[in-house]
Amino acid sequence: MTMSDSPVMKAIYERRSVRQFLDAPVSRECVMEGLKAACWAPSGLNNQPWRFALIWDAEYKEALAGLTRYSSTLKSAALLVVVLLDTEASYDRTKDCQAIGACLQNLLLSLHSMDLGAVWIGEILKNGPRVLEILKLPERMELMAVVAVGHPAHRNQKSHRRPIEELIVLEK
Ligand SMILES: Cc1cc2nc3c(=O)[nH]c(=O)nc-3n(C[C@H](O)[C@H](O)[C@H](O)COP(=O)(O)O)c2cc1C
Numbered sequence: 001m002t003m004s005d006s007p008v009m010k011a012i013y014e015r016r017s018v019r020q021f022l023d024a025p026v027s028r029e030c031v032m033e034g035l036k037a038a039c040w041a042p043s044g045l046n047n048q049p050w051r052f053a054l055i056w057d058a059e060y061k062e063a064l065a066g067l068t069r070y071s072s073t074l075k076s077a078a079l080l081v082v083v084l085l086d087t088e089a090s091y092d093r094t095k096d097c098q099a100i101g102a103c104l105q106n107l108l109l110s111l112h113s114m115d116l117g118a119v120w121i122g123e124i125l126k127n128g129p130r131v132l133e134i135l136k137l138p139e140r141m142e143l144m145a146v147v148a149v150g151h152p153a154h155r156n157q158k159s160h161r162r163p164i165e166e167l168i169v170l171e172k
Contacts, residue, residue, distance in 0.1 A: 012109065015109055015112040016157040017159070019119050021076045021148070021152065022152070025078055026116060031081075037106045037107065037109075038110070041099060041102035041106045044098075047089055049085050049089045050086075050099070052084070054079060054082075060134070061074055061075060064082075064124070064131060064146065067124050067130055068124040070119075070124070076153075079150070080146050081149060083100060083103070083143075083145045083146070084137070084141040084142060085144050086140060087141070097144070100144045104120055104144075104147065115151075117150055117151065118148060118149045119147070120145050125144075128143035
C-alpha cells in the first residue's frame, strides 16, 4: 500500500470545513460512530476530559446561533455537537485542551469518512457561559467548541496550507 492509498491520509487531505448544509437529516448511528472515534483520541493519563451535548432541536440551535456570527451555519446544520471540558475530570488545563483538540479532529475526520460535513466553530467561545446557561449545563463544564454537522450543500470548498519548508524551524 502506498501512502496515498491509506484511508487515514486520504481523509486528512480530503476533509474540508463545511459551512453550508442540505436540509436533510443526519443518522444518529453515524453521529454515535463519530463520537466513538472522537473518544479514541489520546489524552494525558487517559483522563478523557471531553463531554458532548447533542443539539438536534431547532429552537436550541436557533438560540446558540444567536451567539456567533456563524449563525447561518449553525441554523442550517442538522446537528450541533457542543464539545465541553469537564473541569472535574481535568488534571492539567493545557494538556486537557490538547486532548480535546485531538478528539475534535477525530470527530471531523470520522464524519468526513462517512460522507458527512462538519465545521469546528470556535468563534462562539466568547459566549461560553451563555451557551452553558441556555443548555442548562453545570458550571464545571467549559465550552471548547461547537461542531456543526450535516450533509454538505456542496463539496467545492478549497483551502491551502503553507509549505512545510516554512514551518520547520530547526533540523540538525
Ligand atoms: C480552533 C478552531 C476554531 C475555528 N473556528 C471557526 C469558526 O468559528 N468559524 C468557522 O467557520 N470556522 C472555524 N474553524 C475552521 C477553520 O476556519 C478551518 O479549519 C481553516 O480555515 C482551514 O480550512 P479547512 O478546515 O477546510 O482545511 C476553526 C478551526 C479551529 C481549529
